[in-house]
Amino acid sequence: MARSKKRKAEEGDVIRIGDKVISLEGYLTKKPKTQSTIGSPTANSAKGDLRKPHQSSTSQHLSPERVLTTFKPCLPPSGDPQYFAVRQALPLWTRQDDIRRILRRKDVLILVGETGSGKSTQVPQFLYQEQWCRKKKVKVELDGTTQEVSVGGVIAVTQPRRVAATTLAHRVSREVGTPLSSHSFNGLVGYSVRFDHRVPRGTKIKYLTEGMLLQEMLRDPHLRQYSAIIVDEIHERSVDVDLLAGFLKQIICGDKAGRGGVPLKVVIMSATANVESIKRFFSPEDGATEGNGSVEYLRIEGRQFPVEIIHTPKPVPDIEEALLETIIKIHTEEALSDKYGRKDILAFLPGQEQIESAKDRIEEWASGLDPNLPKIKVFPLFGQLPIEAQHQAFQPLPSGFTRKIVLATNIAETSVTVPGVRYVIDCGKAKIKEYRPRLGMESLLPKGISKSSAIQRAGRAGREGPGKCFRLYTKETYESLPESDLPEILRTDILNAVLTMLARGVNDILAFPLMDPPEAESVEKALLHLNVLGAIDDNGIITQMGRKMVMFPVTPPYARVLLAAAEPEYDCLLEVIDIIACVTAGEDIYLQLRSEDEESEAMQLRKELYRREGDLITYLTTMQRYTSENADRTKWCKDRKINVRNMKQALNIRKQLRGLCVKEGMMEDPPKDPQPFTPVSPEQAEKILKAFLKGFALKTAILAPDYSYVTSHGKHVVAIHPSSVLHGQKKEAIMYLDYVYTQKNYAKKVSVVQSSWIAEALGA
Numbered sequence: 227m228a229r230s231k232k233r234k235a236e237e238g239d240v241i242r243i244g245d246k247v248i249s250l251e252g253y254l255t256k257k258p259k260t261q262s263t264i265g266s267p268t269a270n271s272a273k274g275d276l277r278k279p280h281q282s283s284t285s286q287h288l289s290p291e292r293v294l295t296t297f298k299p300c301l302p303p304s305g306d307p308q309y310f311a312v313r314q315a316l317p318l319w320t321r322q323d324d325i326r327r328i329l330r331r332k333d334v335l336i337l338v339g340e341t342g343s344g345k346s347t348q349v350p351q352f353l354y355q356e357q358w359c360r361k362k363k364v365k366v367e368l369d370g371t372t373q374e375v376s377v378g379g380v381i382a383v384t385q386p387r388r389v390a391a392t393t394l395a396h397r398v399s400r401e402v403g404t405p406l407s408s409h410s411f412n413g414l415v416g417y418s419v420r421f422d423h424r425v426p427r428g429t430k431i432k433y434l435t436e437g438m439l440l441q442e443m444l445r446d447p448h449l450r451q452y453s454a455i456i457v458d459e460i461h462e463r464s465v466d467v468d469l470l471a472g473f474l475k476q477i478i479c480g481d482k483a484g485r486g487g488v489p490l491k492v493v494i495m496s497a498t499a500n501v502e503s504i505k506r507f508f509s510p511e512d513g514a515t516e517g518n519g520s521v522e523y524l525r526i527e528g529r530q531f532p533v534e535i536i537h538t539p540k541p542v543p544d545i546e547e548a549l550l551e552t553i554i555k556i557h558t559e560e561a562l563s564d565k566y567g568r569k570d571i572l573a574f575l576p577g578q579e580q581i582e583s584a585k586d587r588i589e590e591w592a593s594g595l596d597p598n599l600p601k602i603k604v605f606p607l608f609g610q611l612p613i614e615a616q617h618q619a620f621q622p623l624p625s626g627f628t629r630k631i632v633l634a635t636n637i638a639e640t641s642v643t644v645p646g647v648r649y650v651i652d653c654g655k656a657k658i659k660e661y662r663p664r665l666g667m668e669s670l671l672p673k674g675i676s677k678s679s680a681i682q683r684a685g686r687a688g689r690e691g692p693g694k695c696f697r698l699y700t701k702e703t704y705e706s707l708p709e710s711d712l713p714e715i716l717r718t719d720i721l722n723a724v725l726t727m728l729a730r731g732v733n734d735i736l737a738f739p740l741m742d743p744p745e746a747e748s749v750e751k752a753l754l755h756l757n758v759l760g761a762i763d764d765n766g767i768i769t770q771m772g773r774k775m776v777m778f779p780v781t782p783p784y785a786r787v788l789l790a791a792a793e794p795e796y797d798c799l800l801e802v803i804d805i806i807a808c809v810t811a812g813e814d815i816y817l818q819l820r821s822e823d824e825e826s827e828a829m830q831l832r833k834e835l836y837r838r839e840g841d842l843i844t845y846l847t848t849m850q851r852y853t854s855e856n857a858d859r860t861k862w863c864k865d866r867k868i869n870v871r872n873m874k875q876a877l878n879i880r881k882q883l884r885g886l887c888v889k890e891g892m893m894e895d896p897p898k899d900p901q902p903f904t905p906v907s908p909e910q911a912e913k914i915l916k917a918f919l920k921g922f923a924l925k926t927a928i929l930a931p932d933y934s935y936v937t938s939h940g941k942h943v944v945a946i947h948p949s950s951v952l953h954g955q956k957k958e959a960i961m962y963l964d965y966v967y968t969q970k971n972y973a974k975k976v977s978v979v980q981s982s983w984i985a986e987a988l989g990a
């Protein structure tokens with residue numbers, strides 16, 4: 227049944243949203259309540275939790291390891307004067323000379339400062355005019371001859387996520403006085419993220435994702451373009467940052483011949499990093515504490531604004547419910563702005579599904595708001611949103627009687643400043659990737675976060691004024707959280723990491739310097755898998771195919787499928803791109819049907835998309851029907867309960883992959899949309915599935931005599947997930963792209979194949 231959109235808050239002391247009843251006792255008056263249902267505002271501030279306001283420079287604590295005296299006053303600020311006051315108030319400001327002085331003597335600095343202290347925006351600005359940061363002409367040996375090349379001149383600042391890299395670049399470009407815009411040809415600041423580069427002529431500071439810098443290293447292993455690499459938010463410990471740290475260590479400890487002897491400076495930054503292990507990793511083998519190669523550590527105390535932490539008094543049974551209650555409480559009790567500016571809300575939820583469901587409920591509640599209260603505008607923010615849609619959450623609302631609520635995954639957890647935000651609501655969960663090497667399977671499930679994440683999340687509330695962080699969990703739960711998350715390299719499939727290392731010329735993977743090396747068994751499994759994919763030969767040497775595979779911004783199995791699809795034997799590249807675009811566009815493009823009414827209406831329409839070959843050909847049909855639609859694509863999606871946003875993202879990925887394949891000479895320019903819809907023939911469907919088997923032959927299962935499916939690799943029993951069009955069917959063999967383990971082992975994105983095809987794909 228469709229829910230009632232308009233409900234008046236004045237109906238009484240309760241409101242109903244669907245079949246939920248929420249008490250509004252006291253919420254509709256501006257008078258603050260003394261006892262809240264989610265925890266007392268005066269209660270439990272966590273120990274060490276962001277309470278310390280920024281101290282004056284004279285009372286600041288210096289590094290416990292090395293006390294540095296500031297000999298001369300800081301340089302007058304360069305850049306746009308309208309930002310001077312904000313920049314000068316940052317705790318890092320008074321320590322800029324210390325930072326400069328250390329890096330004149332040393333090549334590696336570990337810089338720890340609280341969230342919002344100014345690390346990501348200020349450090350590159352303190353350094354780019356240093357003498358050592360100038361571009362130099364040097365002589366290097368290239369292909370057996372001595373050649374003159376340029377080294378240095380640019381500072382790279384890496385970020386774990388695209389949204390952080392792009393928003394920081396915009397902010398810093400404004401601070402230095404050369405704002406980035408679509409027509410800026412010259413400027414001091416640029417960025418480079420997957421599918422989006424803006425690097426004006428004269429760029430001195432470049433923000434980029436860790437993955438992007440790794441890609442650049444494939445072409446320029448000595449990082450000759452750069453004088454310094456600032457690795458920001460190292461505590462996130464993605465596979466990419468661990469690889470990057472390994473390569474940087476090799477450059478720092480190597481003979482620097484590839485850079486004509488010019489050292490590369492490295493700054494490692496975080497608010498919550500495990501300093502000891504990073505220091506150990508980057509320190510020279512001989513343990514020297516003096517000299518260029520030794521590592522300096524600087525801790526900068528103080529934060530700009532305090533953040534009050536409020537835990538729930540008892541565990542909350544339903545996170546969405548607690549979130550809504552907290553939003554209602556803030557919106558009805560707290561002013562819309564104060565002398566520091568707006569007072570908007572940022573809430574952290576585990577994933578896209580929870581964000582979309584919460585958005586619907588908040589909007590439903592807001593549609594019946596008392597007209598005396600400010601209006602509400604909700605913005606989703608998750609990784610699979612196109613970057614332009616992500617940026618909408620960062621736009622300040624035009625002044626008016628409206629409060630912004632941003633519902634985000636952990637992509638907004640580190641580095642970013644969401645303008646206006648002064649309240650954070652932290653549900654305490656995030657979707658975490660986990661890999662089971664024995665099963666050779668990866669799963670993405672909501673899990674409890676670490677203390678480090680909780681501190682980072684709270685830090686988002688105190689960037690423009692004093693803030694509050696409402697944790698939807700108890701103080702005891704917070705105390706029991708692990709200090710930090712397990713590094714990604716220890717909990718995910720390292721296939722991509724191993725292939726990247728091989729492409730970078732690392733032949734002895736087990737000897738590569740990593741802060742936390744994965745078990746030898748996982749590395750061996752990855753090597754075997756890469757061998758099956760044809761990315762390495764029997765001697766473990768990367769093949770031509772392997773080199774081509776790393777050029778694609780998709781995992782190695784998908785890259786293998788793309789390469790197979792371009793071969794004349796399969797000849798199905800356009801179709802394969804359509805399918806890969808759909809399956810990598812975020813959570814499933816088909817929304818879950820929630821009620822019987824929805825089911826019968828949408829099911830009827832969805833039936834034209836379903837194909838007996840399984841989910842992959844169903845995705846293809848969906849994309850083909852969608853792109854042949856030239857009337858109203860949004861309505862087309864809504865009628866079929868297809869996620870409009872994911873479909874748009876799929877189109878975006880499709881465009882990028884098509885462009886790359888044309889550039890690599892794998893196909894001609896494809897015809898423009900809309901094209902008339904023609905169903906794919908069974909013969910073509912067979913070719914497509916065979917091309918997919920080239921990447922996913924190890925993700926197949928055969929029907930056993932007892933009618934269970936047994937995986938061909940590992941011999942585990944799996945069931946077809948209820949979301950699959952093949953759910954409940956018994957076929958000779960299946961191929962699946964994803965796997966989830968909840969109470970049962972489920973195969974997702976399933977297709978019908980034949981056992982002879984699997985043997986053929988494995989070359990048996």
Ligand SMILES: Nc1ncnc2c1ncn2[C@@H]1O[C@H](COP(=O)(O)OP(=O)(O)OP(=O)(O)O)[C@@H](O)[C@H]1O
Nearest residue numbers: 341342343344345346347348397497640641643689
């Ligand atoms: N896009 C932005 N819009 C408005 N203010 C911003 C923006 N980016 C940064 N700031 C201001 O600059 C301050 C410092 O930000 P910066 O990202 O440099 O801190 P940080 O120490 O790197 O924090 P974190 O460890 O959380 O990444 C913020 O607290 C905020 O006041």
